[in-house]
Amino acid sequence: xxxxxxxxxxxxxxxxxxxxxxxxxxxxxxxxxxxxxxxxxxxxxxxxxxxxxxxxxxxxxxxxxxxxxxxxxxxxxxxxxxxxxxxxxxxxxxxxxxxxxxxxxxxxxxxxxxxxxxxxxxxxxxxxxxxxxxxxxxxxxxxxxxxxxxxxxxxxxxxxxxxxxxxxxxxxxxxxxxxxxxxxxxxxxxxxxxxxxxxxxxxxxxxxxxxxxxxxxxxxxxxxxxxxxxxxxxxxxxxxxxxxxxxxxxxxxxxxxxxxxxxxxxxxxxxx
Numbered sequence: 001x002x003x004x005x006x007x008x009x010x011x012x013x014x015x016x017x018x019x020x021x022x023x024x025x026x027x028x029x030x031x032x033x034x035x036x037x038x039x040x041x042x043x044x045x046x047x048x049x050x051x052x053x054x055x056x057x058x059x060x061x062x063x064x065x066x067x068x069x070x071x072x073x074x075x076x077x078x079x080x081x082x083x084x085x086x087x088x089x090x091x092x093x094x095x096x097x098x099x100x101x102x103x104x105x106x107x108x109x110x111x112x113x114x115x116x117x118x119x120x121x122x123x124x125x126x127x128x129x130x131x132x133x134x135x136x137x138x139x140x141x142x143x144x145x146x147x148x149x150x151x152x153x154x155x156x157x158x159x160x161x162x163x164x165x166x167x168x169x170x171x172x173x174x175x176x177x178x179x180x181x182x183x184x185x186x187x188x189x190x191x192x193x194x195x196x197x198x199x200x201x202x203x204x205x206x207x208x209x210x211x212x213x214x215x216x217x218x219x220x221x222x223x224x225x226x227x228x229x230x231x232x233x234x235x236x237x238x239x240x241x242x243x244x245x246x247x248x249x250x251x252x253x254x255x256x257x258x259x260x261x262x263x264x265x266x267x268x269x270x271x272x
Contacts, residue, residue, distance in 0.1 A: 028055075029055075030054060030055045030058040030134045030136065030140075030142065031052055031053065031054045031055070031058065031060060031132070031134050031142060031144070032052070032053050032144075033050050033051070033052055033053075033130065033144045033146050034050070034051045034053070035048065035049070035050055035051075035126055035146060035148035035150075036048060036049040036050070036051055036110065036158055036160060036161055037148075037150055037152040037154065037158070038112075038113075038150070038152075038157075038158050038161055039152075039154050039155050039156060039157055039158060040153075040155060041114075044116075044117065044120040044121070045114050045115060045116050045117075046114075046115040046117060046124055046150055047112065047113070047114055047115075047157070047158075047161060048112075048113050048115060048124075048126060048150050048161075049110050049111055049112045049113060049158070049160070049161045049164065050110075050111045050113070050130070050146060051108060051109070051110045051111075051160065052105070052108065052109050052110075052111070052132075052144075053107075053108050054105070054106060054107060054108070054109075054134065057136045058106070058134050058135065058136045059095065059104045059105060059106045059134070059135050059136075060072075060104050060105055060109070060132050060133065060134050060135075061092075061102065061103065061104040061105075061132065061133050062089055062092035062103040062104050062105070063087075063089045064103065064209050064211050064219075064255075065102055065103055065104060065133065066100065066101045066102040066103045066209075066221060067100045067101060067102070067220065067221050068095075068097055068098065068100035068101065068102040068139075069102040069103065069104060069133060069135075069139075070132065070133025070139060070141060071133075072130065072131065072132045072133075073130070073131040073132075074087065074128050074129075074130055074131075075128055075129040075130075075131070076128050078127045078128070078129075079124075079125060079126060079127045079128060080124070080125035080127065081117045081118050081119055081122050081123065081124045081125060082115055082116070082117060082118065082124055082125075082126075083116045083117060083118045084115070084116040085113055085114070085115050085116075086113065086114040086115075087111055087112075087113050088111065088112040088113070088114070088164070088165060088168055089111065089168075090105075090109060090110070090111075090164050090167040090168060091167055091168065091169055091257065091261075091262040092104050092105060092257070093105065093106070094207050094257060097135075100221070101207070101221050102135075103209065103257075104135075109164075110160050110161060110163070110164035111164070112161050112164050112165050113126075115150070123149055123150060123151040124149070124150040124151075125147070125148075125149055125150075126146065126147070126148050126149075126150055127146065127147045127148075128146050129143060129144070129145055129146075130143070130144040130145075130146060131143050132144065168264070169255055169256075169257075169261070169262035169263055169264040170261055170262065170263050170264065171263075171264060172199075172263065172264070172265045172266070175199055175200070175202070175261070175263040176199055176200050177197060177198065177199040177263065177265055178198040178199060178229075179196075179197070179198045179269070180195065180196070180197045180198075180254060180265045180267070180268040180269065181195070181196045181268055181269045181270065181271040181272070182194065182195050182196075182249055182252055182268035182269070182270070182271055183196075183270075183271035184247060187236060189236070189238050189242070190217075190236060190237050190238035190239060190245075191236070191237045191245070191247065192234065192235070192236050192237070193210060193212070193219075193234070193235050193236075193237060193247070193252070194232065194233070194234045194271070195208065195210060195222075195231075195232070195233045195234075195252075195254050195268060196230050196231075196232055196271060197230065197231045197233070197254060197256060197265060197268075198229055198230045198231075199229070199230075199231065199256065199263060200229075201226070201258070202256055202257075202258020202259070202260055202261055202262065202263060203258040203259035203260030203261065204258055204259020204260070205259065206224060206226055206231055206256055206257065206258045206259075207222075207224055207256070207257040207258075208222045208224040208231055208233030208254060208255070208256055208257075209222060209254070209255040209257065210222050210233060210235045210252065210253075210254055211252070211253040211254075211255075212237055212247055212251070212252060213247070213248060213250075213251025213252050213253060214245060214246070214247055214248070214251065216239060216240060216245075217237050217238070217239055217245055217247075218237065218238050218239075218240065219235050219236070219237050220235045220236045220237075220238075221235070222234060222235045223235075231256055233254070249267060249268050249269065249270065250267040251267070252267060252268050253265070253266055253267075254268065
């Protein structure tokens with residue numbers, strides 16, 4: 001089976017397993033959401049969070065879920081006094097199922113948000129529809145309707161949010177990244193990307209995740225290997241309509257997930 005056929009078969013499997021919950025499930029809800037009020041920063045931005053609690057045996061997905069996952073999506077159209085929301089994603093765990101890799105969380109996960117209000121000092125209504133995937137024996141799409149007023153005057157950081165922020169991947173400079181270069185080449189169905197990231201070993205078996213920074217472009221699971229002081233990751237990028245597309249290297253995001261810590265690299269240079 002070719003790599004493309006394997007990937008398409010994986011997509012088909014995900015579609016087959018993304019079925020509605022059976023009627024016998026009754027009122028069972030595999031995941032619940034709670035808003036953490038957070039605090040206000042000196043620049044007027046609000047730090048808040050959504051805490052997801054999953055039932056035992058269930059998991060949900062990171063922002064880049066992998067071949068077997070369902071990507072999360074927030075709809076902010078009904079929020080009030082919100083100009084911008086920057087969602088932070090704590091370091092995910094790596095899962096393997098049916099020969100495919102996915103990235104996500106079990107138990108509880110706190111998703112911190114830095115919210116820029118339209119009117120500084122006025123209450124913020126955090127009203128959103130959060131579409132996620134949850135998996136146990138099967139994977140199902142799930143929608144959470146979240147609605148909370150952020151009006152606490154507390155300026156003290158919330159411990160649960162601080163803990164989640166501390167679980168973020170390190171930035172490139174914090175982790176001692178020396179260089180990040182990408183080589184791209186056309187393929188039969190799209191474009192390949194080969195990333196070379198020079199950095200200290202992050203522990204255990206390292207997994208690289210490549211995000212193209214171009215909406216709509218699908219990226220395959222990266223084949224990852226360490227060659228001395230450099231992690232080499234290779235993925236294929238395909239546009240859903242099969243048409244041509246371009247990639248801005250400065251928007252490419254590479255995350256290295258190691259056994260000890262993770263590293264978030266924004267942008268790569270042209271490879272020699």
